[in-house]
Amino acid sequence: MSFTRTATYAPQPATERGRPVHLGGDPKGNNFLYTNGRSVIIRNLANPEIAKEYTQHTAQATVARYSPSGFYIASADIQGNVRIWDTINAENIIKTETRVFAGKVNDLAWDFESKRIIAVGEGKDRFGHAFLFDTASSVGEIAGHSKAVNSVDIRPGRPLRAITGSDDTSVNFYHGVPFKFNKSLNEHSRFVQCVRYSPSGEHFVSAGADGKLFLYDGKEGTKIADLSTVEGAHKGGIYSVSWSPDGKNLLSASADMTTKIWDIAAQKVVSTWEYSSTPSFDDQQVGCLWQGDHTISLSLAGDISYLNRSSGGFARTVRGHSKGITALAVKKDQTLYTGSYDGRVCSWKEAKGVAAVPSGAPHTNSVMGLAVAKGKVYSAGMDDTVRSIAVEGDNTVFGSAALSTGALPRSIAASPDTEIAVTVTVAPQVIIVKDGQRVAEVKLDYVPVSVAVAPNGKEIAIGGEDTKVHIFALEGSMKEKAVLEFNRGQVTAVAYSPDGTMLAAGDSQSKIVVYDTASHQVKLHQWVFHSGRITSISWSSDSKHAVSGSLDTNVEVWSVDKPMKHIAIKNAHLEGVSGAVFVGETSGGKSRLATAGADGFVKLWDVVHHQ
Template identity: 25%
Template structure:
């Protein structure tokens, strides 16, 4: 069932989870992490029932290995330099192992797929090869120039290999040999291939994984996913975000997204994991992007909280960022004007108008007249500015002419501030969302100018049932003249028909648990959303 994909949700212990490992049958799993009283738990996957506790460590358990076949064993690795062996089920502590250097962090422990060899490694730059049943050391692999963060054991008997990665920014492939004479077993490793990813700190290898095709996947500190052949030949590199993604904008057939860490990534097709992916170079904003606005099919405007306005340009396989101008205010929201000649930025007390051709900044609305301006949107006729509520006044949307003259005030009698305003593509309708999850649509096309600055009769919203959200309305985008897509602080993305809001459609499988920050549309009825979870999600818009 696409709407109910979670079979079991449980909290194994009160602390951060560091590692999870399944048994060979997929019936049991062991979870480890940071918890003083019990840093690890063994449980049944179907019910969550506990069948063992990982005790005996004085510091967090960084890694666990579950022997994939009987007799079952679990080896835990910890920051206290120890590895503990557990026998079960039910799983009980059996023996401690202190072969790693005193004071070293043991970062990883792994079984090979057949369960015939066990290994552990850490900050002492040594891989310990162990007996799979007793965890006794039967061999060592040395020669590393930095901490080993992760490793893979692959194959069995004559085809057994090991891949390691760590702080020396190098992947190494070893051929492992296991020899048994009577009751005594010995193991050794010979390096056959190596590949240095780079020299920067961001090239440190933090995690490794096996691909179904037999390739090796490596995650580096800078957030890149590297794909290598079984002999460590580079195949591809995929870049992602390690912090909240604050903005996303169409660029040609793809999108460009910017995260809080100052990383801008272009994805040729956000729905295809193998599509082209380019990381921007040049001067980039390192704080929240309040708006990302399309300029041309190959360029995007980025307005950030650090006042500088950047232009991201895609050319000949590179994405370059340059500074266009500097705003006199710290913007909280921005929008592109009609025909792309100007863009508007608001900040609490006033709204600025910036010329795209010259970068000249002029004040559209005088300081203090805009109230507490928190969001802005523009149409061929108006610039809409959403304001905060006060002790005396309800939140409202002020409609200004393109010259800055206040024409109309739309009062929305709901609690909370106006958090989002967005004109429809034809400029006839205006979506308004609040910080309390309430939303409505005004038919601004039916508002006619009068000689006075304000209407004598306050217009009412044509639709006010768009209020099924449980958090602040963070962003909205019109899919067409009739449908608006809303992203909320509760992580949901919902489609609302403007005239029939109760026929809403929550996009299944599209959720950002810590909040949606931005949404954009792509050709082919596709929607792309980003959020505080650092994810870029592409989905097909369902028919309505």
């Protein structure tokens, strides 16, 4: 048996309130760069559904930058490590790794020769370091700041100059090489969030949390103008700026929920984009990038807006998850639904490759589970509610009413051929839902962890903290009719086969037991190749194979007929797999899988089942 990854749906950039996000672009103008978790994501600008990831950081990645030559990427993390790696080969061979200081790196800059790098951030011993990319030896001293440095840039030409912006409200100016402190520019009254040189090096700008935007001479560091005094300027802090390729215009993103384009020669605002008629904190714009023909802006919610400069509107908005995915489900039409730690639910169609976010009131806390019933998708959240999602044409919409569970839901399940959904809570109780309404409720004398509904809707299985699987009849009064006791840990995932003859139960001890639903006896006990808690189990439509995900980061594909034969997709998701489902069968004995994880990625795989 073998597998091939066929698609990667990338997470959005990680955002943090009050902090800028520095997006990077490649010299050819094809891709843009950002980080989420331990991953560096390289995403195509024209087709953002095309993405690749770099996963070699051992700590949370914070920023990434292409070298001007385009041959290397430098990426950094919260522990002060900078990795420089090859972009040409698929293996992304490491060129250099160095620890620039003990603390978080906030920004990086290459010089125009692709030889030198300056890294800045929140080090305990220093706030910046300049070094050669190939040997990591020092090429100067980034001194003069008393607090964390948020941004850095190097003049693209000779004489070399460098600029830094800091929480100490100053912009520092350095001569190089070697880089040496020249002077401090103290025009800002609050944090300096972003500093950037123009493509020619003639000018640079500084943007701050005070809403100020200053223009300086690139060689001497003298102030030319305060752009924030002109008509139409930002009314809130400015997080990010990016120059047009010709250096005539500047793009800026602000906490006032707008993005603007400035004419530098005329010193005026020429375009403004607003993101909502009823703006919220999520509409704050925390990053922007002008790369080739594309101008994009990033919101605090993680949404990437493509700005149409000719019409003043939006060309498109790319949405997705910026936090770890906690739940995954699939409808019969192969539409995927995912829920994440921040309460966002997304739907994905393979033909589009980017997410749609249901309109209406979402969950306000982590999505604990998703389930597909006849005509609806149900979601259970840590906000102690169950919500329904309906499809209206090309749109997905949250139902207006949220069903209160009265306690934290642990899991939710449904049968796609019936209208019944079942959720279990820590109360402990099981709640039966039909058409979005509670129709029954039963108290339990153990804490439930997982739940599954039989395909005919007449039976449910509840996995408990007591290491047992409890079988209930749903017809008439809900009564327990069997207890399955072969698991040795908390039963964290249960799933009925589509033909209804088998029940798979995975536990916290990494084992999966398959029970015969007629006799309630163990049918298979050989599915033991995970090494961590089982988080998800799903069956193929012919009931001959199952797929499971685990906290061990691996996905396993199992065979009923040959229990010891399995496909191991190692390291499918950093930080653990939260969902794995069969999407459908393809020609030639292949199956299509979808997996999701705490790394925020959704991935599609084709699996070949060798007979």
